[in-house]
Amino acid sequence: MQTDVIVLGAGMIGVSAAVHLQQKGKSVVLVDRRGAGEETSYGNTGIIERDALLPVAFPRSIRDLIRYGLNLGTEANYHPSFLLKAAPWLLSLRAHTDTAGMKAYAAAIDPLSSRAVEEHRQMAAAAGAEHFVRRDGWLRLYRSEAAFRDAEGLLLQLARQYNVDYRILSSGEIGEMEPHLKTSSFFKAIHWTGTDTVSWPEGVVKAYVDLFLRRGGQFYAGDAKSLTQVEGGWQVTAGGGPVTAKDVVVALGPWSLDVLSPLGYKFPLASKRGYHMHFGAVGNATLSRPICDVEKGFCLTPMQKGIRLTTGVEIADRDAPATPRQLEQLKPIARDIFPLAEERDETPWLGRRPALPDSLPIIGAAGRHRGLWLDFGHGHLGFTQGPISGRLIAEMIAGEPTTIDVSPYRADRFN
Numbered sequence: 001m002q003t004d005v006i007v008l009g010a011g012m013i014g015v016s017a018a019v020h021l022q023q024k025g026k027s028v029v030l031v032d033r034r035g036a037g038e039e040t041s042y043g044n045t046g047i048i049e050r051d052a053l054l055p056v057a058f059p060r061s062i063r064d065l066i067r068y069g070l071n072l073g074t075e076a077n078y079h080p081s082f083l084l085k086a087a088p089w090l091l092s093l094r095a096h097t098d099t100a101g102m103k104a105y106a107a108a109i110d111p112l113s114s115r116a117v118e119e120h121r122q123m124a125a126a127a128g129a130e131h132f133v134r135r136d137g138w139l140r141l142y143r144s145e146a147a148f149r150d151a152e153g154l155l156l157q158l159a160r161q162y163n164v165d166y167r168i169l170s171s172g173e174i175g176e177m178e179p180h181l182k183t184s185s186f187f188k189a190i191h192w193t194g195t196d197t198v199s200w201p202e203g204v205v206k207a208y209v210d211l212f213l214r215r216g217g218q219f220y221a222g223d224a225k226s227l228t229q230v231e232g233g234w235q236v237t238a239g240g241g242p243v244t245a246k247d248v249v250v251a252l253g254p255w256s257l258d259v260l261s262p263l264g265y266k267f268p269l270a271s272k273r274g275y276h277m278h279f280g281a282v283g284n285a286t287l288s289r290p291i292c293d294v295e296k297g298f299c300l301t302p303m304q305k306g307i308r309l310t311t312g313v314e315i316a317d318r319d320a321p322a323t324p325r326q327l328e329q330l331k332p333i334a335r336d337i338f339p340l341a342e343e344r345d346e347t348p349w350l351g352r353r354p355a356l357p358d359s360l361p362i363i364g365a366a367g368r369h370r371g372l373w374l375d376f377g378h379g380h381l382g383f384t385q386g387p388i389s390g391r392l393i394a395e396m397i398a399g400e401p402t403t404i405d406v407s408p409y410r411a412d413r414f415n
């Protein structure tokens, strides 16, 4: 079969790229070994983060370094056997997250973050997925005055600089918004009012892929590792036969190097692993929007299946067996602030945030192969940035001017 573009990977990133390419008049074949939105894009916190202005930083204070070093915190976990392998990546993250690096990151990410909510709203409207979307923001909760003052420094300064809407809530005001939270645990909260959130991330991706199919797109089962360069383009085995196209987009999230390494590309892509578990709520307790406990490093989000507890980062090999230590530590902490009832998953879900050390994605031409395009490495923000990334990659493939300057996301920044 011949098509204009093959998109490898049907997570939020690949599906969004497929929808936008189709809008440019391209015939598109989307390929995945699973259904749409069943990997990383399935299990996240569901926040479409207008407020994404700071990367998750490498710890700098001596206190934090010791806590992390001894694996004492709930915010992060690591596999000691993997640390040596991860060291160059962690050192690069450290170099990118000093104050100057954080400000540079904000300047580079804001063009994506400031468009993300509207891009999702448009795609959700076209896909009939608006019922998944809540428009009332999320809460960042601070237990101590010191942690809040930290945030007041750089984060809120950047929020004002980039016109990101927020309100500061007192403990009492948090309680008015979320009456079943134990608000006495919290000093203050930031309510990010311009951020949307969703009640079922997988449902959103599946609705977007249905839009693509309704408009004539094709979605086949196949192994992206069958990709080969052929005369005039690229070929992959999918849907039981060869599919050939002039252009191919690699949107395989944490698996992107499985295809790119054999082609000679070396990108510093790591998997920042994370877990989730759903819970019922005791009695008539409800949560209206995602809340994140900043110091303890977890979030609770009302999802279709129940209240989803998502963890922070685990530094480990992508394919190492699950070690949901953080989740176990966090369960009693979460139960202390919200009346969680029964566990609704047999085992914790494990996901892998596809992360580059400057915390920015790669969106653009691979560079050394004609017709090879990259759209991966969205880290903590891939659910947020899917539709805007899809727009940009489609504009580039169509040879059009891009909506924003894409130079911060170029692949060759790592070469």
Ligand SMILES: Cc1cc2nc3c(=O)[nH]c(=O)nc-3n(C[C@H](O)[C@H](O)[C@H](O)COP(=O)(O)OP(=O)(O)OC[C@H]3O[C@@H](n4cnc5c(N)ncnc54)[C@H](O)[C@@H]3O)c2cc1C
Residues within 6 Å of the ligand: 008, 009, 010, 011, 012, 013, 014, 031, 032, 033, 034, 035, 036, 037, 038, 039, 040, 041, 042, 043, 044, 045, 046, 047, 048, 049, 222, 223, 224, 225, 251, 252, 253, 254, 255, 258, 272, 273, 274, 275, 276, 310, 311, 351, 352, 353, 354, 376, 377, 378, 379, 380, 381, 382, 383, 384, 385
């Ligand atoms: C705990 C947690 C919380 C998060 N919270 C948020 C949040 O609130 N907001 C936000 O914006 N982001 C969040 N993220 C990050 C976000 O989920 C990811 O950045 C995003 O889902 C990445 O999307 P993707 O399409 O690149 O990858 P994926 O969704 O993983 O898609 C990659 C696809 O490639 C396919 N694939 C892999 N290998 C092959 C192969 N060989 N052949 C064929 N197909 C293959 C997979 O089956 C998969 O469908 C969170 C992540 C985690 C883990």
